[in-house]
Amino acid sequence: xxxxxxxxxxxxxxxxxxxxxxxxxxxxxxxxxxxxxxxxxxxxxxxxxxxxxxxxxxxxxxxxxxxxxxxxxxxxxxxxxxxxxxxxxxxxxxxxxxxxxxxxxxxxxxxxxxxxxxxxxxxxxxxxxxxxxxxxxxxxxxxxxxxxxxxxxxx
Amino acid sequence: xxxxxxxxxxxxxxxxxxxxxxxxxxxxxxxxxxxxxxxxxxxxxxxxxxxxxxxxxxxxxxxxxxxxxxxxxxxxxxxxxxxxxxxxxxxxxxxxxxxxxxxxxxxxxxxxxxxxxxxxxxxxxxxxxxxxxxxxxxxxxxxxxxxxxxxxxxxxxxxxxxxxxxxxxxxxxxxxxxxxxxxxxxxxxxxxxxxxxxxxxxxxxxxxxxxxxxxxxxxxxxxxxxxxxxxxxxxxxxxxxxxxxxxxxxxxxxxxxxxxxxxxxxxxxxxxxxxxxxxxxxxxxxxxxxxxxxxxxxxxxxxxxxxxxxxxxxxxxxxxxxxxxxxxxxxxxxxxxxxxxxxxxxxxxxxxxxxxxxxxxxxxxxxxxxxxxxxxxxxxxxxxxxxxxxxxxxxxxxxxxxxxxxxxxxxxxxxxxxxxxxxxxxxxxxxxxxxxxxxxxxxxxxxxxxxxxxxxxxxxxxxxxxxxxxxxxxxxxxxxxxxxxxxxxxxxxxxxxxxxxxxxxxxxxxxxxxxxxxxxxxxxxxxxxxxxxxxxxxxxxxxxxxxxxxxxxxxxxxxxxxxxxxxxxxxxxxxxxxxxxxxxxxxxxxxxxxxxxxxxxxxxxxxxxxxxxxxx
Numbered sequence: 001x002x003x004x005x006x007x008x009x010x011x012x013x014x015x016x017x018x019x020x021x022x023x024x025x026x027x028x029x030x031x032x033x034x035x036x037x038x039x040x041x042x043x044x045x046x047x048x049x050x051x052x053x054x055x056x057x058x059x060x061x062x063x064x065x066x067x068x069x070x071x072x073x074x075x076x077x078x079x080x081x082x083x084x085x086x087x088x089x090x091x092x093x094x095x096x097x098x099x100x101x102x103x104x105x106x107x108x109x110x111x112x113x114x115x116x117x118x119x120x121x122x123x124x125x126x127x128x129x130x131x132x133x134x135x136x137x138x139x140x141x142x143x144x145x146x147x148x149x150x151x152x153x154x155x
Numbered sequence: 156x157x158x159x160x161x162x163x164x165x166x167x168x169x170x171x172x173x174x175x176x177x178x179x180x181x182x183x184x185x186x187x188x189x190x191x192x193x194x195x196x197x198x199x200x201x202x203x204x205x206x207x208x209x210x211x212x213x214x215x216x217x218x219x220x221x222x223x224x225x226x227x228x229x230x231x232x233x234x235x236x237x238x239x240x241x242x243x244x245x246x247x248x249x250x251x252x253x254x255x256x257x258x259x260x261x262x263x264x265x266x267x268x269x270x271x272x273x274x275x276x277x278x279x280x281x282x283x284x285x286x287x288x289x290x291x292x293x294x295x296x297x298x299x300x301x302x303x304x305x306x307x308x309x310x311x312x313x314x315x316x317x318x319x320x321x322x323x324x325x326x327x328x329x330x331x332x333x334x335x336x337x338x339x340x341x342x343x344x345x346x347x348x349x350x351x352x353x354x355x356x357x358x359x360x361x362x363x364x365x366x367x368x369x370x371x372x373x374x375x376x377x378x379x380x381x382x383x384x385x386x387x388x389x390x391x392x393x394x395x396x397x398x399x400x401x402x403x404x405x406x407x408x409x410x411x412x413x414x415x416x417x418x419x420x421x422x423x424x425x426x427x428x429x430x431x432x433x434x435x436x437x438x439x440x441x442x443x444x445x446x447x448x449x450x451x452x453x454x455x456x457x458x459x460x461x462x463x464x465x466x467x468x469x470x471x472x473x474x475x476x477x478x479x480x481x482x483x484x485x486x487x488x489x490x491x492x493x494x495x496x497x498x499x500x501x502x503x504x505x506x507x508x509x510x511x512x513x514x515x516x517x518x519x520x521x522x523x524x525x526x527x528x529x530x531x532x533x534x535x536x537x538x539x540x541x542x543x544x545x546x547x548x549x550x551x552x553x554x555x556x557x558x559x560x561x562x563x564x565x566x567x568x569x570x571x572x573x574x575x576x577x578x579x580x581x582x583x584x585x586x587x588x589x590x591x592x593x594x595x596x597x598x599x600x601x602x603x604x605x606x607x608x609x610x611x612x613x614x615x616x617x618x619x620x621x622x623x624x625x626x627x628x629x630x631x632x633x634x635x636x637x638x639x640x641x642x643x644x645x646x647x648x649x650x651x652x653x654x655x656x657x658x659x660x661x662x663x664x665x666x667x668x669x670x671x672x673x674x675x676x677x678x679x680x681x682x683x684x685x686x687x688x689x690x691x692x693x694x695x696x697x698x699x700x701x702x703x704x705x706x707x708x709x710x711x712x713x714x715x716x717x718x719x720x721x722x723x724x725x726x727x728x729x730x731x732x733x734x735x736x737x738x739x740x741x742x743x744x745x746x747x748x749x750x751x752x753x754x755x756x757x758x759x760x761x762x763x764x765x766x767x768x769x770x771x
């Protein structure tokens with residue numbers, strides 16, 4: 001981890017305005033913001049750790065625990081809402097057995113919501129690892145989010 | 156190479172593309188197109204043409220705005236106008252190759268229209284169809300027809316000639332031209348653009364900054380995304396002109412991280428403009444230096460507020476501060492800063508290219524020009540539209556939008572996102588301009604327009620927006636932090652059947668207090684969805700509170716599902732979808748729903764084809 005973190009930090013100058021871009025790069029690299037990285041970023045920028053946590057917790061983009069292989073984001077934008085997004089979210093929660101901001105035990109799926117994906121003309125929509133899936137119905141969920149069958153790969 | 160030479164080359168390249176012997180295939184691969192499967196369609200054209208010895212130019216373009224017919228493909232054969240096709244899936248793409256490109260059958264049944272004025276194979280002009288007929292596409296004029304990753308396509312369409320004019324005019328004349336055009340900010344409040352610029356220009360400082368707010372935070376809106384993906388140079392040119400007018404040398408684009416394709420297109424465009432000498436030092440030998448940096452927003456709606464956005468660029472929590480001082484005098488790092496919306500800056504490019512009188516041809520007295528809107532929700536033709544300001548809501552929803560989905564009854568239209576309000580059917584003749592919408596209790600905002608049908612519960616809808624505002628409140632000032640939470644709590648009580656008769660007055664009083672007392676635009680407008688729904692749909696609030704009924708069918712606690720044994724055919728569809736196994740019964744016999752197991756998800760109600768599942 002140290003090496004990957006150093007390579008991000010070495011491309012920056014340590015200015016305060018670089019804090020958010022650094023946090024974004026670290027999250028891109030690790031999938032979340034590890035505690036150790038937060039401490040080192042604070043030292044690098046020259047601010048208290050509380051400041052770095054203060055900034056990171058303010059923005060919805062940042063998370064502090066690892067995410068699953070498939071990052072599912074349900075759009076809670078207005079257009080999606082009036083076309084049934086709450087039912088979609090419920091169906092996904094039932095299907096995966098997790099709630100918003102949780103990850104399945106097998107680390108396959110993480111579920112989050114997002115203010116708006118910006119594909120409102122094709123609502124309701126969800127995003128799976130940066131790919132937008134449009135005109136979602138509760139029926140499409142099982143196909144889009146296949147679950148590992150227990151037992152199949154256990155030999 | 157001089158600007159004229161660069162432009163000449165670009166025009167030659169465009170002319171060649173339009174007039175060569177090979178067919179040209181335009182495929183809309185913006186985010187909306189991709190989510191509908193445009194990349195699979197692209198793959199079909201790439202794979203299937205070479206074996207048939209068809210040498211075609213395949214161009215990935217932005218979006219022409221008709222989201223409901225995505226993926227969109229336009230095929231132009233030599234010597235003929237292009238034909239635009241909608242809902243093109245891979246199978247249909249194969250048919251078009253076989254029938255139109257190999258043979259000569261235009262497959263009129265798949266066509267949306269012809270690009271041009273004539274009829275081809277019985278297919279009429281695209282711009283004469285109801286969706287396009289009432290639109291005036293200027294800001295979006297090039298989206299969907301040019302390659303956004305090729306600066307030459309932009310240059311060939313008069314691109315960067317606005318910058319050239321601006322450099323000749325000088326800052327005073329540019330601001331005068333913007334003043335004459337009547338351009339008002341397209342991001343929300345509608346402040347006259349020239350006045351903001353003049354404040355900034357007249358403030359003496361060593362350094363000044365221009366910031367483009369591309370953090371399109373309104374849920375239900377995607378105008379800026381579409382423009383950035385389809386015509387990114389329009390923004391860069393506007394930023395250059397604005398930067399030159401106010402005396403800035405550095406510009407920031409603050410764009411949402413949720414728009415990866417828009418960010419990619421912007422980075423490509425910045426690289427190209429720099430290589431062409433249109434960005435960087437000594438632009439077009441004028442001595443003007445300008446550099447553009449991209450900042451990715453990290454997901455905070457409050458960053459749409461100017462001072463919060465500045466705090467975020469500086470590397471802090473995106474929290475607003477009291478104004479004055481206004482950013483035009485003291486903004487980014489204490490220096491004079493102008494913050495403009497993406498569409499405002501794209502309009503600036505057009506004004507400097509075509510002149511203020513051209514821009515002001517359309518619009519009403521105090522709202523000049525055209526405006527883009529994301530027409531979405533329960534409407535037939537969802538999409539991105541551009542209309543002259545002053546057009547009525549009715550025309551937008553029923554002519555351009557084609558009316559309510561499934562021919563249901565229209566209930567309300569919401570403009571301005573979480574800061575706006577809902578307009579009922581009695582006010583459908585309201586002209587869409589800044590002042591008329593304000594009078595109706597809402598705002599123009601950045602251009603979200605969400606249509607709702609009779610099955611939408613207005614109390615639940617207000618609750619939805621307050622839930623959003625309360626989550627997005629930064630927490631700095633008390634009226635917004637605690638006030639939005641109280642509004643939300645009261646609304647939740649009402650939607651759960653626990654409302655009290657005095658709640659309506661309390662909501663109004665509290666809402667007015669939050670509007671007056673909040674520090675920034677978020678709090679000052681957050682109660683609007685509640686206040687307008689009470690103003691126009693008070694009866695719905697009353698029926699929730701007094702009769703414990705939700706006519707819109709959204710408030711779960713007030714709904715009961717049951718199965719009519721006479722209508723039930725025993726098809727088992729409801730039992731199969733029920734997540735809580737509340738429905739049982741033998742095949743071909745009437746089913747029964749156990750109330751204590753029912754989670755009121757409504758899936759059975761949707762699934763039943765015989766209207767046997769009833770919701771009361």
